[in-house]
Amino acid sequence: MLIQLDHVKKEYEDFTLELDMHIPENRVTGLIGANGAGKSTTFKLMLGLIRPDAGDVKVFGxxxxxxxxxxxxxLGTVFSDxxxxxxxTVQQVGRIMQEFYPDxxxxxxxxxxEYFHIPQKKKIKEFSTGMKAKLKILLAVSHDSHLLILDEPTAGLDVIAREEILDLLREYMEVPGRSIVISSHISGDLEHFxxxxxxxxxGKIVLHEDTDRIMEEYGLLKMSEQEFTGLDKEYLLRVRKESFGYSCLTDQxxxxxxxxxxxxNExxxxxxxxxxxxxxERV
Known part of the structure; x- marks a missing residue:
């Protein structure tokens, strides 16, 4: 197991994060949630930048x-800040990487x-947003890292730039034993990756599921109040009152x-x- 978070708790004055997560080898795991939900804190715990108040956080055992x-x-990491x-310049960054990373x-x-049209002699401050994002990913995958932790690596990029980055990450995953943990506000990136x-x-995990199962077995049911009254509600995860009746989320x-x-049934x-x-609302 590359990452284990067992009964982890991190408390702040107005926020508490509680986690149980396991990231095995050969897996791309997505972390989703609204801003302030706890994603960045989770990444900081994984990297040992902050310590949990309870529970264990293990990386590489x-x-x-x-x-x-x-x-x-x-470890290869990408954070927006x-x-x-x-x-x-990129050439100067490359020389620094050689000093710190033997691999x-x-x-x-x-x-x-060169392939991604990233100039090697220009200062990074002259790069576009897309060029900076691609450079961060290239650096993360260029020292034989076994685990990538990526916080919003495609934020602010156009469709073509996002797809180029995802293709690079797919290539990275072709080597056995590697894994990626990635967060993104762009659901389409996560659905297909x-x-x-x-x-x-x-601050709490409300869902952990294989992406394929979400796409195949999760559904949105829409019905009148009369149909809702006669519905078997055993397999409903959430219910929401609508003008026409009810919307229901199911995993069956x-x-x-x-x-x-x-x-x-969509x-x-x-x-x-x-x-x-x-x-x-819960049923």
Whole structure:
């Protein structure tokens, strides 16, 4: 197991985060939730930047706060508010990476920079948002990292730039034993990229599910009040009152297709699942 968070609790004056998460090898795990839900705090716990008030956080089988320099070289990270000085050039950054990471592959790194049209002699401050984002990913995957922790790596990018980054991450995952933990506000990125999803709301995990199952078995049921009254509610996760009657979230869409063919039964997407889990009421 690359990451283990067991009965983890982190308390602040007006916010408490409680987590149980396990990230195995060969897995792309998405972390979703609104701003302030606890995603960034979760990443900081994984990296040992903050310590839990209770529970255990382990990375590569060791406590996150006790990782050696060699262990940290196996980590690749991307955060919106971190990175190299923007007064450096890519060539200067490459030389710094060679000093700190014995497994840094300069030839491959510069070749990829050329492929992604990232100038090597310009200062980073002159780059576009997309170029800066691609550079961060290239640096994270260019030193044989075993685990990537990526906080909103595609934020602010156009469709083409996002797809280029996701293609680079898919290539990274072709090597056995690697994993990625990624957060994104763009549900489409997660739907087609992640193997499983954790959703955090107000400091608690409210959903952990394989992405394929969300796309296939989660559904949004829409019905009148009369239909709702006669509905078997055993497999409903959330309910919301609407002007026409009720919307219901289920993780057993097939059951309702077979037993209630008269009601509207739509495949769920991640945005709808998030909205219903946050705004809907428990049955």
């Amino acid at each position: 060791k406590k996150a706060g006790e990782l050696s320099a060699e262990d940290r070289q196996k 971190s990175g190299f000085s923007e007064y450096l 840094f592959e300069p030839e491959q790194f510069y070749r990829r920079c 992640c193997d499983d999803l954790y959703m955090i709301d107000k 869409r097939t059951y309702y297709l077979e037993n209630y063919p008269m009601i509207v 495949k769920g997407n991640i945005d709808e699942v998030i909205a219903m889990l946050v705004k809907g």
